[in-house]
Amino acid sequence: MTLEEFKGILRKYNFRVTGQRILVFETLKENENSHLKIEKIYQKAYKKDNNIGIATIYRTLDLFLSLGIVQKTSIEGTYYYELMSNKMDHYHHHLICKNCKKIIEVDSDLLKSVEEKVKEKYDFIVENHELIFYGLCKKCRERNE
Amino acid sequence: MTLEEFKGILRKYNFRVTGQRILVFETLKENENSHLKIEKIYQKAYKKDNNIGIATIYRTLDLFLSLGIVQKTSIEGTYYYELMSNKMDHYHHHLICKNCKKIIEVDSDLLKSVEEKVKEKYDFIVENHELIFYGLCKKCRERNE
DNA sequence: GTCGCTGCAAACGATTTGCAATGTT
DNA sequence: AACATTGCAAATCGTTTGCAGCGAC
Numbered sequence: 146m147t148l149e150e151f152k153g154i155l156r157k158y159n160f161r162v163t164g165q166r167i168l169v170f171e172t173l174k175e176n177e178n179s180h181l182k183i184e185k186i187y188q189k190a191y192k193k194d195n196n197i198g199i200a201t202i203y204r205t206l207d208l209f210l211s212l213g214i215v216q217k218t219s220i221e222g223t224y225y226y227e228l229m230s231n232k233m234d235h236y237h238h239h240l241i242c243k244n245c246k247k248i249i250e251v252d253s254d255l256l257k258s259v260e261e262k263v264k265e266k267y268d269f270i271v272e273n274h275e276l277i278f279y280g281l282c283k284k285c286r287e288r289n290e
Numbered sequence: 291m292t293l294e295e296f297k298g299i300l301r302k303y304n305f306r307v308t309g310q311r312i313l314v315f316e317t318l319k320e321n322e323n324s325h326l327k328i329e330k331i332y333q334k335a336y337k338k339d340n341n342i343g344i345a346t347i348y349r350t351l352d353l354f355l356s357l358g359i360v361q362k363t364s365i366e367g368t369y370y371y372e373l374m375s376n377k378m379d380h381y382h383h384h385l386i387c388k389n390c391k392k393i394i395e396v397d398s399d400l401l402k403s404v405e406e407k408v409k410e411k412y413d414f415i416v417e418n419h420e421l422i423f424y425g426l427c428k429k430c431r432e433r434n435e
Numbered sequence: 436g437t438c439g440c441t442g443c444a445a446a447c448g449a450t451t452t453g454c455a456a457t458g459t460t
Numbered sequence: 461a462a463c464a465t466t467g468c469a470a471a472t473c474g475t476t477t478g479c480a481g482c483g484a485c
Contacts, residue, residue, distance in 0.1 A: 161459050161464060183449085198467045203450065219367045240414045249412060259401065263423060267394060269385045271425040278405070279420070283413040306439060306484050328474085343442045348475065368474095 146214070146228060148174075154212055165190075165197055169205045173215065173228045180218065180225035180239075220277060242282040249282065291359070291373060293319075299357055310342055314350045318360065318373045325363065325370035325384075365422060387427040394427065 151170050152162050160166075172189045173181070181189075187202045206226055209215040216229045220239065240249040260271045296315050297307050305311075317334045318326070326334075332347045351371055354360040362369045365384065385394040405416045 159464095163459070163465065165466070196467080199449095200451075200468080201466060204465085219364055222364045222367070222369060224367060240408065240412060240416075242414070249414065256404065259404065260423070263385065267385060268428040269387070269394065269423070269425055270431065271385075271423045273424045275420075275422045275424070277420045278408060278414070278416045279418045280414055280416040286415065304439095308440065308484070310441070341442080344474095345443080345476075346441060349440085 146174075146230075151214065154214060158212065160208065160212075164194070165201050166205055166208075168194055168197065169202065169209070170214070173226065177228055177230075180220075180227050182223055182225055186226065218275065238276040238278070240278045240280065240282070242280065242285055291319075291375075296359065299359060303357065305353065305357075309339070310346050311350055311353075313339055313342065314347065314354070315359070318371065322373055322375075325365075325372050327368055327370055331371065363420065384421070385423045385425065385427070387425065387430050 148167070148170065152167075155162050155166065168190050169186065172186055172193070176189070183199075183202060183206065186206070187197075187199045190197050190202065206215060206217075209226075210217055213229055215226050217224045217226050218239070219225075242249070256274060256276065260274075263269055263271055293312070293315065297312075300307050300311065313335050314331065317331055317338070321334070328344075328347060328351065331351070332342075332344050335342050335347065351360060351362075354371075355362055358374055360371050361374045362371050363384070364370075387394070401419060401421065405419075408414050408416055
Protein backbone atom coordinates (compact mmCIF):
# COMPACT_ATOMS: atom_id res chain seq x y z
CA MET A 146 0.00 0.00 0.00
CA THR A 147 1.41 3.40 -1.01
CA LEU A 148 1.03 6.61 0.91
CA GLU A 149 -1.40 7.89 -1.71
CA GLU A 150 -3.54 4.78 -1.53
CA PHE A 151 -3.56 5.17 2.23
CA LYS A 152 -4.71 8.77 2.02
CA GLY A 153 -7.36 7.65 -0.44
CA ILE A 154 -8.81 5.21 2.08
CA LEU A 155 -9.05 7.92 4.75
CA ARG A 156 -10.76 10.34 2.36
CA LYS A 157 -13.12 7.68 1.07
CA TYR A 158 -14.53 7.20 4.56
CA ASN A 159 -14.40 10.89 5.46
CA PHE A 160 -11.56 10.69 7.94
CA ARG A 161 -9.10 13.54 7.94
CA VAL A 162 -5.59 13.14 6.59
CA THR A 163 -3.60 14.38 9.57
CA GLY A 164 0.11 14.57 10.17
CA GLN A 165 -0.12 12.00 12.95
CA ARG A 166 -1.93 9.46 10.82
CA ILE A 167 0.66 9.85 8.08
CA LEU A 168 3.40 9.52 10.66
CA VAL A 169 2.03 6.25 12.01
CA PHE A 170 1.47 4.93 8.51
CA GLU A 171 5.02 5.74 7.49
CA THR A 172 6.39 4.15 10.64
CA LEU A 173 4.56 0.93 9.87
CA LYS A 174 5.59 1.15 6.23
CA GLU A 175 9.26 1.44 7.17
CA ASN A 176 8.93 -1.70 9.27
CA GLU A 177 6.81 -3.64 6.83
CA ASN A 178 8.29 -6.99 7.76
CA SER A 179 8.37 -6.54 11.51
CA HIS A 180 5.68 -6.98 14.07
CA LEU A 181 5.51 -4.03 16.40
CA LYS A 182 3.89 -3.57 19.78
CA ILE A 183 2.07 -0.33 20.48
CA GLU A 184 4.87 0.94 22.69
CA LYS A 185 7.44 0.35 19.94
CA ILE A 186 5.33 2.14 17.36
CA TYR A 187 5.00 5.04 19.77
CA GLN A 188 8.78 5.20 20.33
CA LYS A 189 9.55 5.14 16.62
CA ALA A 190 6.93 7.76 15.84
CA TYR A 191 8.07 9.89 18.77
CA LYS A 192 11.60 9.98 17.39
CA LYS A 193 10.30 11.60 14.23
CA ASP A 194 7.95 14.00 15.97
CA ASN A 195 8.37 14.27 19.71
CA ASN A 196 5.06 15.94 20.05
CA ILE A 197 2.89 12.93 19.36
CA GLY A 198 1.03 11.44 22.33
CA ILE A 199 0.53 7.76 23.01
CA ALA A 200 -3.24 8.15 23.14
CA THR A 201 -3.08 9.16 19.49
CA ILE A 202 -1.17 5.99 18.68
CA TYR A 203 -3.90 3.91 20.31
CA ARG A 204 -6.67 5.79 18.54
CA THR A 205 -4.89 5.73 15.20
CA LEU A 206 -4.21 2.00 15.29
CA ASP A 207 -7.83 1.31 16.24
CA LEU A 208 -8.92 3.37 13.25
CA PHE A 209 -6.46 1.65 10.93
CA LEU A 210 -7.70 -1.71 12.13
CA SER A 211 -11.32 -0.88 11.45
CA LEU A 212 -10.38 0.36 7.97
CA GLY A 213 -8.39 -2.79 7.27
CA ILE A 214 -5.13 -0.85 6.99
CA VAL A 215 -3.39 -2.86 9.68
CA GLN A 216 -3.71 -6.35 11.07
CA LYS A 217 -3.26 -7.10 14.73
CA THR A 218 -2.06 -10.41 16.09
CA SER A 219 -2.15 -11.56 19.69
CA ILE A 220 1.01 -13.39 20.66
CA GLU A 221 1.49 -14.49 24.25
CA GLY A 222 -0.70 -11.82 25.74
CA THR A 223 0.33 -8.76 23.73
CA TYR A 224 -0.83 -7.40 20.44
CA TYR A 225 1.47 -6.82 17.50
CA TYR A 226 0.59 -4.63 14.55
CA GLU A 227 1.66 -4.78 10.93
CA LEU A 228 0.49 -3.19 7.71
CA MET A 229 -2.08 -5.38 5.99
CA SER A 230 -0.84 -6.97 2.81
CA ASN A 231 -3.25 -8.74 0.52
CA LYS A 232 -1.34 -12.01 0.66
CA MET A 233 -2.00 -12.30 4.36
CA ASP A 234 -5.73 -12.20 4.13
CA HIS A 235 -6.28 -15.80 4.99
CA TYR A 236 -2.85 -17.32 5.23
CA HIS A 237 -1.05 -15.81 8.10
CA HIS A 238 1.39 -17.78 10.20
CA HIS A 239 4.27 -16.90 12.46
CA LEU A 240 7.40 -18.72 13.50
CA ILE A 241 8.75 -17.47 16.82
CA CYS A 242 12.26 -18.38 17.84
CA LYS A 243 12.40 -19.26 21.54
CA ASN A 244 15.92 -17.96 21.74
CA CYS A 245 16.16 -14.70 19.79
CA LYS A 246 12.39 -13.99 19.91
CA LYS A 247 12.47 -13.12 16.23
CA ILE A 248 9.09 -13.39 14.55
CA ILE A 249 9.27 -14.85 11.05
CA GLU A 250 6.36 -14.40 8.71
CA VAL A 251 5.08 -17.39 6.76
CA ASP A 252 2.94 -16.58 3.80
CA SER A 253 2.24 -19.84 2.09
CA ASP A 254 -0.92 -21.77 2.58
CA LEU A 255 0.18 -24.65 4.72
CA LEU A 256 -3.15 -25.58 6.16
CA LYS A 257 -5.55 -26.34 3.35
CA SER A 258 -5.54 -30.07 4.02
CA VAL A 259 -5.76 -29.49 7.76
CA GLU A 260 -8.86 -27.35 7.36
CA GLU A 261 -10.48 -30.13 5.38
CA LYS A 262 -9.82 -32.55 8.22
CA VAL A 263 -11.36 -30.11 10.70
CA LYS A 264 -14.47 -29.91 8.56
CA GLU A 265 -14.79 -33.70 8.41
CA LYS A 266 -14.02 -34.46 11.99
CA TYR A 267 -15.58 -31.54 13.87
CA ASP A 268 -18.10 -30.27 11.34
CA PHE A 269 -16.58 -26.83 11.75
CA ILE A 270 -16.01 -24.51 8.80
CA VAL A 271 -12.83 -22.51 9.09
CA GLU A 272 -12.95 -18.91 7.98
CA ASN A 273 -9.62 -17.77 9.32
CA HIS A 274 -6.86 -19.02 11.48
CA GLU A 275 -3.94 -17.99 13.56
CA LEU A 276 -1.01 -20.35 13.72
CA ILE A 277 2.12 -19.85 15.74
CA PHE A 278 5.05 -22.21 15.79
CA TYR A 279 7.51 -21.95 18.65
CA GLY A 280 10.96 -23.37 18.08
CA LEU A 281 14.49 -22.55 17.06
CA CYS A 282 15.62 -20.77 13.95
CA LYS A 283 18.72 -21.82 12.06
CA LYS A 284 21.02 -19.15 13.52
CA CYS A 285 20.09 -19.95 17.10
CA ARG A 286 20.57 -23.68 16.57
CA GLU A 287 24.07 -23.01 15.24
CA ARG A 288 24.87 -20.65 18.10
CA ASN A 289 23.90 -23.30 20.66
CA GLU A 290 25.96 -26.14 19.21
CA MET B 291 -5.69 -35.79 37.40
CA THR B 292 -7.41 -36.70 40.66
CA LEU B 293 -7.51 -34.57 43.78
CA GLU B 294 -5.11 -36.96 45.49
CA GLU B 295 -2.63 -36.82 42.60
CA PHE B 296 -2.87 -33.05 42.74
CA LYS B 297 -2.09 -32.98 46.47
CA GLY B 298 0.79 -35.35 45.80
CA ILE B 299 2.35 -32.88 43.37
CA LEU B 300 2.14 -30.07 45.92
CA ARG B 301 3.70 -32.20 48.63
CA LYS B 302 6.41 -33.51 46.35
CA TYR B 303 7.67 -29.97 45.81
CA ASN B 304 7.08 -28.88 49.39
CA PHE B 305 4.17 -26.58 48.75
CA ARG B 306 1.40 -26.58 51.28
CA VAL B 307 -1.97 -28.14 50.60
CA THR B 308 -4.23 -25.23 51.43
CA GLY B 309 -7.96 -24.81 51.20
CA GLN B 310 -7.59 -22.19 48.50
CA ARG B 311 -5.41 -24.36 46.30
CA ILE B 312 -7.86 -27.21 46.58
CA LEU B 313 -10.70 -24.82 45.79
CA VAL B 314 -9.03 -23.58 42.60
CA PHE B 315 -8.14 -27.11 41.57
CA GLU B 316 -11.70 -28.29 42.05
CA THR B 317 -13.05 -25.33 40.13
CA LEU B 318 -10.83 -26.16 37.18
CA LYS B 319 -11.69 -29.84 37.51
CA GLU B 320 -15.42 -29.13 37.35
CA ASN B 321 -14.84 -27.19 34.13
CA GLU B 322 -12.40 -29.61 32.59
CA ASN B 323 -13.52 -28.99 29.06
CA SER B 324 -13.88 -25.24 29.24
CA HIS B 325 -11.29 -22.53 28.95
CA LEU B 326 -11.60 -20.02 31.73
CA LYS B 327 -10.23 -16.52 32.14
CA ILE B 328 -8.81 -15.53 35.51
CA GLU B 329 -11.85 -13.43 36.33
CA LYS B 330 -14.18 -16.35 35.65
CA ILE B 331 -12.14 -18.69 37.81
CA TYR B 332 -12.29 -16.10 40.56
CA GLN B 333 -16.07 -15.76 40.29
CA LYS B 334 -16.62 -19.50 40.39
CA ALA B 335 -14.28 -19.97 43.33
CA TYR B 336 -15.79 -16.98 45.12
CA LYS B 337 -19.24 -18.57 44.92
CA LYS B 338 -17.96 -21.55 46.86
CA ASP B 339 -16.00 -19.54 49.39
CA ASN B 340 -16.61 -15.83 49.39
CA ASN B 341 -13.53 -15.22 51.41
CA ILE B 342 -11.01 -15.92 48.67
CA GLY B 343 -9.17 -12.95 47.20
CA ILE B 344 -8.30 -12.44 43.56
CA ALA B 345 -4.60 -12.07 44.34
CA THR B 346 -4.68 -15.66 45.55
CA ILE B 347 -6.19 -16.76 42.26
CA TYR B 348 -3.33 -15.09 40.37
CA ARG B 349 -0.69 -16.59 42.66
CA THR B 350 -2.28 -20.02 42.62
CA LEU B 351 -2.54 -20.17 38.83
CA ASP B 352 1.08 -19.07 38.49
CA LEU B 353 2.09 -21.84 40.84
CA PHE B 354 -0.05 -24.43 39.02
CA LEU B 355 1.49 -23.32 35.74
CA SER B 356 5.02 -23.74 37.00
CA LEU B 357 4.14 -27.17 38.35
CA GLY B 358 2.57 -28.20 35.05
CA ILE B 359 -0.88 -28.56 36.64
CA VAL B 360 -2.52 -26.09 34.28
CA GLN B 361 -1.88 -24.88 30.78
CA LYS B 362 -2.46 -21.29 29.73
CA THR B 363 -3.34 -20.19 26.25
CA SER B 364 -3.35 -16.67 24.87
CA ILE B 365 -6.37 -16.04 22.68
CA GLU B 366 -7.06 -12.59 21.33
CA GLY B 367 -5.24 -10.75 24.07
CA THR B 368 -6.39 -12.66 27.15
CA TYR B 369 -5.16 -15.79 28.82
CA TYR B 370 -7.33 -18.83 29.33
CA TYR B 371 -6.53 -21.60 31.80
CA GLU B 372 -7.37 -25.26 31.77
CA LEU B 373 -6.20 -28.33 33.66
CA MET B 374 -3.31 -29.99 31.89
CA SER B 375 -4.13 -33.30 30.35
CA ASN B 376 -1.36 -35.49 29.05
CA LYS B 377 -2.77 -35.69 25.54
CA MET B 378 -2.33 -31.96 25.06
CA ASP B 379 1.37 -31.87 25.58
CA HIS B 380 2.34 -31.01 22.04
CA TYR B 381 -0.87 -31.13 20.11
CA HIS B 382 -3.10 -28.41 21.26
CA HIS B 383 -5.48 -26.65 18.93
CA HIS B 384 -8.63 -24.67 19.34
CA LEU B 385 -11.62 -24.03 17.16
CA ILE B 386 -13.41 -20.80 18.05
CA CYS B 387 -16.88 -20.20 16.73
CA LYS B 388 -17.28 -16.59 15.58
CA ASN B 389 -20.91 -16.68 16.52
CA CYS B 390 -21.31 -18.45 19.86
CA LYS B 391 -17.65 -17.90 20.93
CA LYS B 392 -17.49 -21.52 22.04
CA ILE B 393 -13.97 -22.86 22.21
CA ILE B 394 -13.67 -26.43 20.97
CA GLU B 395 -10.63 -28.45 21.86
CA VAL B 396 -8.87 -30.41 19.13
CA ASP B 397 -6.59 -33.15 20.33
CA SER B 398 -5.37 -34.92 17.27
CA ASP B 399 -2.06 -34.19 15.69
CA LEU B 400 -3.02 -32.35 12.56
CA LEU B 401 0.25 -30.64 11.89
CA LYS B 402 2.99 -33.21 11.55
CA SER B 403 3.30 -32.75 7.80
CA VAL B 404 3.10 -28.97 8.16
CA GLU B 405 5.97 -28.93 10.61
CA GLU B 406 8.06 -30.88 8.14
CA LYS B 407 7.36 -28.25 5.49
CA VAL B 408 8.39 -25.48 7.89
CA LYS B 409 11.68 -27.28 8.51
CA GLU B 410 12.39 -27.59 4.79
CA LYS B 411 11.34 -24.16 3.73
CA TYR B 412 12.38 -21.96 6.66
CA ASP B 413 15.02 -24.14 8.33
CA PHE B 414 13.12 -23.71 11.57
CA ILE B 415 12.60 -26.57 14.01
CA VAL B 416 9.22 -26.52 15.68
CA GLU B 417 9.09 -27.42 19.36
CA ASN B 418 5.55 -26.38 20.08
CA HIS B 419 2.72 -24.60 18.41
CA GLU B 420 -0.49 -22.80 19.02
CA LEU B 421 -3.14 -23.05 16.38
CA ILE B 422 -6.49 -21.34 16.42
CA PHE B 423 -9.15 -21.72 13.77
CA TYR B 424 -11.89 -19.13 13.60
CA GLY B 425 -15.07 -20.14 11.88
CA LEU B 426 -18.57 -21.47 12.40
CA CYS B 427 -19.57 -24.57 14.27
CA LYS B 428 -22.37 -26.82 13.05
CA LYS B 429 -25.06 -25.45 15.38
CA CYS B 430 -24.38 -21.85 14.44
CA ARG B 431 -24.44 -22.65 10.73
CA GLU B 432 -27.85 -24.29 11.12
CA ARG B 433 -29.16 -21.40 13.19
CA ASN B 434 -28.15 -18.94 10.49
CA GLU B 435 -29.78 -20.75 7.58
C1' DG C 436 6.40 -22.78 67.02
C1' DT C 437 7.94 -21.93 62.40
C1' DC C 438 7.37 -20.06 58.27
C1' DG C 439 4.60 -20.50 53.93
C1' DC C 440 0.27 -18.72 52.42
C1' DT C 441 -3.52 -15.52 52.32
C1' DG C 442 -6.48 -11.28 52.22
C1' DC C 443 -6.32 -6.66 51.93
C1' DA C 444 -5.16 -2.42 50.11
C1' DA C 445 -1.89 0.17 47.83
C1' DA C 446 1.03 0.28 43.69
C1' DC C 447 1.79 -0.48 39.09
C1' DG C 448 1.56 -0.66 33.92
C1' DA C 449 -1.22 -0.61 29.92
C1' DT C 450 -5.22 1.38 27.85
C1' DT C 451 -9.20 4.66 27.65
C1' DT C 452 -11.55 8.87 28.29
C1' DG C 453 -12.91 13.98 28.96
C1' DC C 454 -11.84 18.21 27.55
C1' DA C 455 -9.84 22.43 25.84
C1' DA C 456 -6.79 23.67 22.10
C1' DT C 457 -5.49 22.77 17.34
C1' DG C 458 -5.62 21.53 12.44
C1' DT C 459 -8.22 19.84 8.30
C1' DT C 460 -11.74 20.47 5.37
C1' DA D 461 -16.32 28.63 10.33
C1' DA D 462 -17.43 23.89 11.59
C1' DC D 463 -16.10 20.09 13.69
C1' DA D 464 -12.84 16.05 13.63
C1' DT D 465 -8.58 15.20 15.76
C1' DT D 466 -5.06 15.87 19.08
C1' DG D 467 -2.17 16.21 23.55
C1' DC D 468 -2.55 16.16 28.13
C1' DA D 469 -3.83 14.49 32.50
C1' DA D 470 -7.02 12.00 35.03
C1' DA D 471 -9.57 7.77 35.20
C1' DT D 472 -9.94 3.01 34.61
C1' DC D 473 -8.79 -1.79 34.17
C1' DG D 474 -6.15 -5.93 34.94
C1' DT D 475 -2.27 -7.58 37.47
C1' DT D 476 1.42 -7.45 41.07
C1' DT D 477 3.35 -6.47 45.53
C1' DG D 478 4.17 -5.47 50.67
C1' DC D 479 2.77 -6.70 54.83
C1' DA D 480 0.38 -8.21 59.03
C1' DG D 481 -2.28 -12.07 60.44
C1' DC D 482 -3.58 -16.90 59.72
C1' DG D 483 -3.05 -21.78 58.91
C1' DA D 484 -0.40 -26.07 57.41
C1' DC D 485 3.10 -28.69 58.92
